Amino acid sequence: MILQQKKELIIGLFGFGTAGSSLYEALTNIPESGISIKRICIRDGAKVRHAHASLFTTNRNELLQDPEINVIVELTSDPLAAYEIICTALDNGKAVVTAGKKTLADHLPELIERAQATGLPLLYEAACCAGIPIIRNLEEYYANDSLKSLHGIVNGSTNYILSQMTANGLTFADALQQAQVAGFAEEDPTLDIGGEDAANKLTILLAHAWGITGQKPLYCGIDKIHPADAKLAADRGQCIKLVARAQRLPDGKIAAFVLPQFINKQGKIAGIHNEYNAIEVAGSLDTQFFSGRGAGGNPTASAVLSDLQALRYNYYYDYYKLHHGGTLLSGDFYLKVCISYRSLLHVRHEDFVRIDEWISTENRCHISGIIHSSALAGNWWKSGVTSLIVYEDGLAPLLEFEPLLNATPSKTDATHAHQ
Numbered sequence: 001m002i003l004q005q006k007k008e009l010i011i012g013l014f015g016f017g018t019a020g021s022s023l024y025e026a027l028t029n030i031p032e033s034g035i036s037i038k039r040i041c042i043r044d045g046a047k048v049r050h051a052h053a054s055l056f057t058t059n060r061n062e063l064l065q066d067p068e069i070n071v072i073v074e075l076t077s078d079p080l081a082a083y084e085i086i087c088t089a090l091d092n093g094k095a096v097v098t099a100g101k102k103t104l105a106d107h108l109p110e111l112i113e114r115a116q117a118t119g120l121p122l123l124y125e126a127a128c129c130a131g132i133p134i135i136r137n138l139e140e141y142y143a144n145d146s147l148k149s150l151h152g153i154v155n156g157s158t159n160y161i162l163s164q165m166t167a168n169g170l171t172f173a174d175a176l177q178q179a180q181v182a183g184f185a186e187e188d189p190t191l192d193i194g195g196e197d198a199a200n201k202l203t204i205l206l207a208h209a210w211g212i213t214g215q216k217p218l219y220c221g222i223d224k225i226h227p228a229d230a231k232l233a234a235d236r237g238q239c240i241k242l243v244a245r246a247q248r249l250p251d252g253k254i255a256a257f258v259l260p261q262f263i264n265k266q267g268k269i270a271g272i273h274n275e276y277n278a279i280e281v282a283g284s285l286d287t288q289f290f291s292g293r294g295a296g297g298n299p300t301a302s303a304v305l306s307d308l309q310a311l312r313y314n315y316y317y318d319y320y321k322l323h324h325g326g327t328l329l330s331g332d333f334y335l336k337v338c339i340s341y342r343s344l345l346h347v348r349h350e351d352f353v354r355i356d357e358w359i360s361t362e363n364r365c366h367i368s369g370i371i372h373s374s375a376l377a378g379n380w381w382k383s384g385v386t387s388l389i390v391y392e393d394g395l396a397p398l399l400e401f402e403p404l405l406n407a408t409p410s411k412t413d414a415t416h417a418h419q
């Protein structure tokens with residue numbers, strides 16, 4: 001990890017969209033950085049670009065086989081192409097910086113092994129929360145801390161949509177379109193709104209926080225949230241945010257999920273709006289709160305630039321926790337959840353080990369109680385006609401079993417709660 005002299009970096013850049021063009025501009029404005037872009041590979045050779053035409057090519061080999069290029073920066077929107085580019089770059093002796101969280105989450109163990117076999121750095125700070133330097137902090141600052149938990153908002157696009165719907169009364173579709181225009185959303189927005197993008201980021205964070213690889217957490221997005229769910233939250237002085245959470249259980253394993261969550265409006269996470277992200281890391285001695293822009297060209301380019309500066313000193317990730325035993329994801333924990341539904345036919349209420357509350361109104365019903373994580377593995381709650389919202393602090397490692405209350409939903413129009 002130590003190099004006496006700063007390396008000169010000659011970059012082959014893949015992708016010239018939101019992130020790639022911001023990086024290009026940043027490097028143009030600091031010419032003395034010791035980092036220069038030699039070629040840029042894009043998908044569509046006919047598009048007009050705000051850079052000299054001679055830089056661009058659609059032939060990836062012009063970058064991957066150029067012996068002068070010593071770093072590949074991968075900022076495409078194509079996860080499959082990204083995988084091939086990263087592998088070939090490492091095999092051809094080039095360091096890699098990428099923001100491709102889906103590619104990383106889908107292939108992390110293999111990519112870590114490949115980078116180590118070639119002895120080349122593979123850095124990806126921009127892949128998690130863009131402008132928040134969370135990976136380097138987990139790698140370095142928390143390398144020897146067994147960490148109790150981490151949780152927060154790790155997807156700028158869904159946070160933007162929820163913020164705009166709440167603050168400005170935008171419809172879901174309009175808020176999504178605004179997020180896309182601003183460059184916060186993925187090319188395929190289903191990755192954002194379905195929760196997979198946040199789950200991919202949590203998968204990467206798990207590798208650095210606890211040495212967990214090869215397992216993806218339970219996840220769901222915001223696309224099923226019903227207006228009645230938002231109203232229920234507001235009536236209780238809460239809001240709904242898409243939260244990624246990982247928490248150490250007494251048996252040493254980690255419970256992890258990405259789910260919509262009720263958030264107390266007075267809490268720190270509730271104050272994170274629009275494309276901003278935040279992560280709270282609870283270490284063995286203290287808790288830190290990181291926040292910043294989690295999407296957009298400049299925050300993403302800022303993280304890539306930081307990785308490039310680190311490469312000049314030959315920095316690479318140690319994966320200390322992975323190489324010192326790591327741990328496993330748990331499939332054995334309880335959650336306090338609220339399931340929102342139209343027809344009782346769509347709810348497996350027998351899966352609840354305890355029902356705390358059952359609210360029935362004309363438009364929507366809500367059942368709240370405790371459910372085992374294994375009961376959510378079947379995905380019945382993702383069918384499209386129900387939504388699931390987890391309670392704040394609704395993760396319980398052990399549960400005193402209480403008898404299932406066989407309450408039936410009220411048939412009246414008025415809100416009715418069973419306690």
Ligand SMILES: NC(=O)c1ccc[n+]([C@@H]2O[C@H](COP(=O)([O-])OP(=O)(O)OC[C@H]3O[C@@H](n4cnc5c(N)ncnc54)[C@H](OP(=O)(O)O)[C@@H]3O)[C@@H](O)[C@H]2O)c1
Nearest residue numbers: 015016017018019042043044076077078081099100295296
């Ligand atoms: N934007 C953000 O806020 C953000 C934040 C963190 C991480 N990221 C990640 O950064 C990466 C880039 O995101 P973005 O928002 O910049 O995407 P984008 O605006 O959609 O731009 C994607 C770029 O990739 C190029 N491309 C697509 N397929 C390609 C291929 N097969 N070969 C070469 N180039 C290809 C496109 O070429 P054309 O221009 O010819 O279409 C375009 O220039 C993604 O992995 C994303 O998840 C983005």
